[in-house]
Amino acid sequence: MWIRIVSTVARVTLAAVWLVSGWIKFSDPTQTVVAVRAYQLLPSDLVRPFAAVFPALELALGLLLLVGLAVRPAAVASAIGLVVLIAAIASAWARGLSIDCGCFGGGGVVNDVGAWDYLSEILRDLGFLAASAWLMVFPRTPLALGPGSRTFSVRPQSTVAE
Template sequence: MWIRAVTLLARLGLATVWLISGWLKAADPSQTIVAVHAYQLLPDDLVRPVANTFPFIEIAFGLLLLIGLAVRPTAVASGIMLLAFIGAIISSWARGLSIDCGCFSGGGVTAGIDGWDYATEIARDLGFLALAAWLVVFPRTWAALGPRSRQNFSGEPGTVVAELSMVKESQ
């Protein structure tokens, strides 16, 4: 029972993160372009398309998790995206760039960014990655619309054990 409660909190928590992050970026597309450009990882021709796409991917992830549809695939995709974000932050830190990540607004070159700021951003994203990893292992939850994401209300004991067995079989 506690696993289902943690799963629901993880699902709604990660949904909230994606929805807020995506909404703030979509609301200020020019600032999102500045933030993506500041990482200096993409050719100039790709900065605008990536900056214009990321917010809507984040919003889609948030909506899918919020309604409980395709929870496991969305959690996997979230994990991949979070790993990319963590890699970009580490790359910026290693190259001595002084940028605000632009994860929840703003972003771009900013004076006074130090190792502590980067470490905090990485730790935060690792926390979000932990939520995604939890949802990969335990995708079933209450109030989910997806048939493979929905909690079985049969009340039969051992549903978590059965779900773990299904995870092992699918690998």
């Protein structure tokens, strides 16, 4: 029973993270471009397309997790996205950039970003990564709509021939 509870909390939490993060970025595309550019990881020709596509992917993942469709594949995609985000934040930190990650809006070059700022963002995302890993192993939760994601299945009654 406790596995179902942890899985449900992980699914709903990740759904909320992706939906909030994606919606904030989607509703402010100019700021999202600024945030992506601040990482200095993509060629300038790819910054705008990435900034346009990434929020849509976050929203799609959030919706899949919220309704419980394709929970395991959504958890895998979440884990991949989180590993990329953690690597990008670590890269910015290692290169001495002073940026706000832009994970939940804002983003871009800012002053006075210290080691704790980067470390706290990485630790937060590691927590979300742990939730993704949990859902890869235990994707079944109550109230999920996907057949491979529900904790129960309805089986037709077998009939005995007389």
